Amino acid sequence: MQQVLDVLIISTKAFFGPLAVFYALMAIGLNVHFGYTGLLNFGQIGFAMLGGFGIAISVTTYGLPFVVGVLVGLLAAVLFALLLGLPTLRLRADYLAIVTIAAAEILRLLFRSVSATPITGATRGLSGFSGDFYALSPFETSARYTILGARWSGRELWVVSVGWTLVALGCLAVWLLMRSPWGRVIKAIREDEDAARSLGKNVYAYKMQSLILGGIFGALGGMIYALATSSANPDQYQSANTFLAYAALILGGTARVLGPVIGAMIFWFLLAFTESGLVELTGADGIIPPEILSSTDVAQIRFVLVGLGLMTLLIFRPQGIFGDRREVMLDAR
Amino acid sequence: MPAEFSKRTSPLRDVASQVGVAKPDPAIVVDDVTRTFGGLVAVQVEHLEFQRGCITGLIGPNGAGKTTLFNLLTGFDQANSGRWTFDGKPLAKLPPHRVARLGVVRTFQLTKALSRLSVLDNMMLGATGQRGESMWRALLPGMWRGQEREVEDRANELLERFKLDTKRADFAGTLSGGQRKLLEMARALMSQPKVVMLDEPMAGVNPALTQSLLEHVKDLREQGMTVVFVEHDMDVVRDISDWVVVMAAGKVIAESPPESISHNKEVVDAYLGAHHDAPLTVEEEDKVLAEAEAVIRAERAAQAEALDAAAREPL
Numbered sequence: 001m002q003q004v005l006d007v008l009i010i011s012t013k014a015f016f017g018p019l020a021v022f023y024a025l026m027a028i029g030l031n032v033h034f035g036y037t038g039l040l041n042f043g044q045i046g047f048a049m050l051g052g053f054g055i056a057i058s059v060t061t062y063g064l065p066f067v068v069g070v071l072v073g074l075l076a077a078v079l080f081a082l083l084l085g086l087p088t089l090r091l092r093a094d095y096l097a098i099v100t101i102a103a104a105e106i107l108r109l110l111f112r113s114v115s116a117t118p119i120t121g122a123t124r125g126l127s128g129f130s131g132d133f134y135a136l137s138p139f140e141t142s143a144r145y146t147i148l149g150a151r152w153s154g155r156e157l158w159v160v161s162v163g164w165t166l167v168a169l170g171c172l173a174v175w176l177l178m179r180s181p182w183g184r185v186i187k188a189i190r191e192d193e194d195a196a197r198s199l200g201k202n203v204y205a206y207k208m209q210s211l212i213l214g215g216i217f218g219a220l221g222g223m224i225y226a227l228a229t230s231s232a233n234p235d236q237y238q239s240a241n242t243f244l245a246y247a248a249l250i251l252g253g254t255a256r257v258l259g260p261v262i263g264a265m266i267f268w269f270l271l272a273f274t275e276s277g278l279v280e281l282t283g284a285d286g287i288i289p290p291e292i293l294s295s296t297d298v299a300q301i302r303f304v305l306v307g308l309g310l311m312t313l314l315i316f317r318p319q320g321i322f323g324d325r326r327e328v329m330l331d332a333r
Numbered sequence: 334m335p336a337e338f339s340k341r342t343s344p345l346r347d348v349a350s351q352v353g354v355a356k357p358d359p360a361i362v363v364d365d366v367t368r369t370f371g372g373l374v375a376v377q378v379e380h381l382e383f384q385r386g387c388i389t390g391l392i393g394p395n396g397a398g399k400t401t402l403f404n405l406l407t408g409f410d411q412a413n414s415g416r417w418t419f420d421g422k423p424l425a426k427l428p429p430h431r432v433a434r435l436g437v438v439r440t441f442q443l444t445k446a447l448s449r450l451s452v453l454d455n456m457m458l459g460a461t462g463q464r465g466e467s468m469w470r471a472l473l474p475g476m477w478r479g480q481e482r483e484v485e486d487r488a489n490e491l492l493e494r495f496k497l498d499t500k501r502a503d504f505a506g507t508l509s510g511g512q513r514k515l516l517e518m519a520r521a522l523m524s525q526p527k528v529v530m531l532d533e534p535m536a537g538v539n540p541a542l543t544q545s546l547l548e549h550v551k552d553l554r555e556q557g558m559t560v561v562f563v564e565h566d567m568d569v570v571r572d573i574s575d576w577v578v579v580m581a582a583g584k585v586i587a588e589s590p591p592e593s594i595s596h597n598k599e600v601v602d603a604y605l606g607a608h609h610d611a612p613l614t615v616e617e618e619d620k621v622l623a624e625a626e627a628v629i630r631a632e633r634a635a636q637a638e639a640l641d642a643a644a645r646e647p648l
Contacts, residue, residue, distance in 0.1 A: 176472050181457070181465035181481065188447050188458050194409065195445035199459050199524060200433035201466070209468050330448045330506035 005149070007276045013150040014272030018228035020265045021163030022048070025221030026245040027252070027260030028170045029214035034246075035254035036178060037210040038190030040093050042242055043084070043100030046107045047215040048222030049237035050076040053111065053120060055223055056232035059129035061119055066132035070223065077219035080107075081212040089207045104239055112234035125233030133227050134158060156228070163224045167261055170217055175257045177213075186210055187255075247310060253320030255327075262321060270309060274302040343575050343590075345384055350589030350597075353380035360385040360528055360559040361406065361437075366415030368401055368583075375401045376412075377583045383528075388550065388560040390574035390591065392567075394604055397580040399563045400442060403532055407439045408432040419528065434461060436527035440534065442563075444513040448506030452497060455505045455516055456488035457481075459523025488523060495519040495549065511542040518549060529553055531562035535569055547573055567595070579603065 026044050033039040054073020058064040084103055088096045111120045134141050139154035177183050185206055188196045193203050226232045252263020275298055281288045282295040319328040344357050359382035368376040376398040383389050391399050404410035406417060408429035417424050419437055447455050464470050465477030492498040495515045505516060514534060521529055535543050550573055553560050564570050570577060570591055577594045579587040581603035594600055
């Protein structure tokens with residue numbers, strides 16, 4: 001019984017943890033891109049990396065104040081969006097997908113290259129940039145707090161408080177935008193660009209705005225991630241993260257304000273639940289013998305199980321948790 | 334009969350039926366426009382004028398370049414060369430949304446209903462100059478709420494006129510083909526256009542709905558709009574258009590009032606092929622018969638010769 005409770009406590013912590021914040025912010029951005037505008041951005045992790053390294057490079061490498069680092073990160077994301085969007089947004093949607101996934105990888109390889117060592121720290125990455133951030137914390141950073149049975153450090157509490165505040169503000173902004181005439185144009189572009197053009201809408205400018213907005217959410221996510229881990233390493237920003245964020249978005253439901261947020265929370269809850277659950281089951285007094293599943297395989301097998309769960313969801317509830325089934329059915333025609 | 338009335342008072346009654354003829358008050362003037370796709374000349378129009386406040390039908394066989402001309406005029410395609418103006422303002426090289434903002438809106442051959450938007454949202458999208466369409470002002474509902482209500486009222490009025498008001502809250506994707514055509518036309522009207530370009534507005538619409546669509550098109554003229562439409566159904570063309578322009582192989586081959594268009598030799602040739610209906614004269618018939626007989630005789634002679642030769646062969 002205590003074991004079940006332990007598993008639940010660990011999973012609940014993951015439900016609210018910094019990784020859930022990171023993925024929620026990335027998925028909110030992807031929701032703006034993919035859910036509302038129909039832009040296939042497969043390079044969201046690139047935006048996140050620019051956010052994280054924006055702070056890390058500014059503070060650690062150049063000794064600038066923390067606030068400047070945040071601004072640099074956001075500006076870098078805007079420039080990245082412009083760089084990606086200018087040549088591709090006039091073309092069909094798939095070109096953007098190709099360019100974004102390639103650009104995110106190029107960026108990562110560039111940041112980890114030996115010649116970039118003086119600036120990015122290459123494969124060792126950068127650290128020691130989060131001091132100013134934690135100095136702002138109202139919680140005692142070295143103290144331990146127990147909430148719902150889970151033990152949180154003051155640092156963790158501070159980073160998730162800031163993170164969830166950003167998520168809430170982001171949701172508010174998306175909600176305000178998508179119920180406005182601006183949102184109507186954005187959704188019309190998703191449905192049919194030429195129709196929007198024929199009604200006098202500058203589709204290119206709207207797509208660019210959407211790309212920038214979603215990219216900024218990606219950068220904010222990357223900042224939270226870098227601050228939570230107190231380090232920025234190029235190899236933390238693998239392209240697989242983009243697709244995990246897509247999985248969270250689809251799980252929650254696309255084109256819904258809360259879809260990406262709840263999706264990311266449930267996604268990390270499930271990952272933590274399967275992992276800690278399997279660890280208990282395969283442990284010394286577990287019921288699964290090591291011949292069937294050894295505890296070293298748990299990290300991999302949890303993704304298999306969550307993947308199976310996602311497949312089941314898409315078969316029985318293709319619209320995700322919050323989606324509208326009628327919308328998805330219209331798409332199928 | 335309002336149709337008769339409008340024909341007698343049509344500003345085009347004194348215009349000669351010839352290609353490139355000048356109209357009394359042209360809204361759109363096209364000059365030397367060419368568009369080629371590889372080696373294929375899709376459009377090559379020397380001079381063409383569309384009369385303001387009239388319904389001009391654009392007809393021609395498949396592949397004549399009607400839709401390409403539409404795409405060029407509305408900025409959806411780029412011409413290789415040429416100029417065209419609307420109210421004296423050059424339209425060439427303008428992107429489609431700028432053309433639309435000048436007051437030239439179009440519909441599409443394959444209807445573009447925005448499936449996952451409600452019918453009302455489809456309509457409201459059509460309104461131009463909306464303050465809330467700017468990203469920053471969108472965040473401040475106070476800036477656009479008043480205008481939004483006006484737009485909604487206008488959308489509801491139009492929906493009633495097009496008998497779509499009961500579908501207001503439905504997704505546009507649930508409408509039938511004919512209703513989508515209606516919605517697309519109504520949506521175009523939301524922008525309060527000066528010129529409406531309809532690409533096959535009746536395609537795939539059942540006959541009952543065709544009649545109501547026709548009335549709506551005539552209505553546009555009553556409200557002073559210039560209408561250009563592409564259509565294949567000649568009954569429809571004859572019924573509503575004031576002037577007909579015929580295209581074939583990218584060129585304008587004839588223009589005239591709709592009553593006389595079917596007597597035009599060029600037009601008939603374009604649709605049915607030259608010499609399709611010229612009857613054979615007696616001499617021609619004799620000639621054809623004589624040729625056929627000669628062929629048969631020659632064959633028989635050759636056969637007989639071959640048999641003779643075989644008979645002469647020693648066994």
